[in-house]
Amino acid sequence: MTRMDADAAVATESAVECIGPRALLLEVREVPLGGVRAMSVHRALPQRELPLVGAWCFLDRFGPQETRMRVEPHPHIGLQTVTWPYLGDVRHRDSVGSDVVVQRGALNLMTSGAGISHSEYSVGDDAAPLDALQLWVALPESRRHGAPAFEQHAVLPEFELVAVDGAPGAATVVLGELGGVRSPATVYTPIIGAELRIAAGSTVRVPLDPAWEHALVAVQGEASAESVTLDTAHLLYLGTRRKGVEITSPTGATLFLLGGEPFEDDVVMWWNFVGRTHEEIVDAREAWESGSERFGRVVDHGDERIPAPPMPAVRLTRRRRRL
Numbered sequence: 001m002t003r004m005d006a007d008a009a010v011a012t013e014s015a016v017e018c019i020g021p022r023a024l025l026l027e028v029r030e031v032p033l034g035g036v037r038a039m040s041v042h043r044a045l046p047q048r049e050l051p052l053v054g055a056w057c058f059l060d061r062f063g064p065q066e067t068r069m070r071v072e073p074h075p076h077i078g079l080q081t082v083t084w085p086y087l088g089d090v091r092h093r094d095s096v097g098s099d100v101v102v103q104r105g106a107l108n109l110m111t112s113g114a115g116i117s118h119s120e121y122s123v124g125d126d127a128a129p130l131d132a133l134q135l136w137v138a139l140p141e142s143r144r145h146g147a148p149a150f151e152q153h154a155v156l157p158e159f160e161l162v163a164v165d166g167a168p169g170a171a172t173v174v175l176g177e178l179g180g181v182r183s184p185a186t187v188y189t190p191i192i193g194a195e196l197r198i199a200a201g202s203t204v205r206v207p208l209d210p211a212w213e214h215a216l217v218a219v220q221g222e223a224s225a226e227s228v229t230l231d232t233a234h235l236l237y238l239g240t241r242r243k244g245v246e247i248t249s250p251t252g253a254t255l256f257l258l259g260g261e262p263f264e265d266d267v268v269m270w271w272n273f274v275g276r277t278h279e280e281i282v283d284a285r286e287a288w289e290s291g292s293e294r295f296g297r298v299v300d301h302g303d304e305r306i307p308a309p310p311m312p313a314v315r316l317t318r319r320r321r322r323l
Helices: 278-289
Strands: 019-028 027-032 041-044 056-061 063-067 070-076 080-088 090-094 099-102 107-111 116-122 128-138 151-152 158-165 169-178 192-199 200-207 214-219 222-227 228-230 234-239 243-247 253-260 268-270 273-275
Touching: 027 099, 056 200, 056 214, 056 253, 070 278, 080 090, 080 169, 090 107, 099 128, 107 116, 107 169, 151 268, 169 200, 192 200, 192 214, 192 243, 214 222, 214 243, 228 234, 243 253, 268 278, 273 278
Parallel strands: none
Antiparallel strands: 019 234, 027 041, 041 056, 056 128, 063 128, 070 116, 080 107, 080 128, 090 099, 090 116, 107 151, 158 169, 158 200, 169 192, 192 253, 200 243, 214 234, 214 253, 222 228, 222 243, 268 273
């Protein structure tokens, strides 16, 4: 998904090192996207104080709502897009020739490398129910200048979450590795993205790698972790040095766990681009606006495209954690 709300520069400050367990609730903000889509999303990442969790640098939830999605071709650099749907079908087309429909239970993973473009349309001509998570993973130096790629995984591994009280839970490993179970999707940093499902009246324990940082977002139902109530209006940041976390749900709940090894570098994020310097972002914007072959052409599209917003009047700087 493209961003209609490109951020301005972030002030340069000394980064705070990620050390130790936390239980911090960070507010999710509503972002109206407007335009022909007339959509709004709820954005959990980036946070001003917390730009990344592991390599995860962006998390939007577009829904639940009834809408007609029409996201015209737009570019990306330096990241992977992770689309995890809950309701509705979305057609994905890109400049490496992919033309697929994303449905519940299937993972769409697009790796931009140095440059890719894609479009996203809801299936059908009328407004329809739609709900999904759209996440971005920052690519490390070893991969961010490489070729673009796309993969879809309709079957993902699951395992049982140990019950502390009540019935066991279940985890779907969407990306990376959790509890010794690994997703078949391609990753370039130590990472985890997993859907967690907890039965009503149960408490389960989710295994975590203590060297990684983690966070939780609620998707549906009531739940709590570390004596903190989880809801869809907040992200719960868990920090590092945790071997596991216990989650309780009185009603039954679905959550999404994200985490990984603290990322190798601070990043510059602007519009749909993840880089390291202001100059990289300017070059990518100019390439898109000039119709450069860097981003290719999205299959079955003509000249329609989303233009890049103007660059801010100040220099873009790297996002650094403040907590």
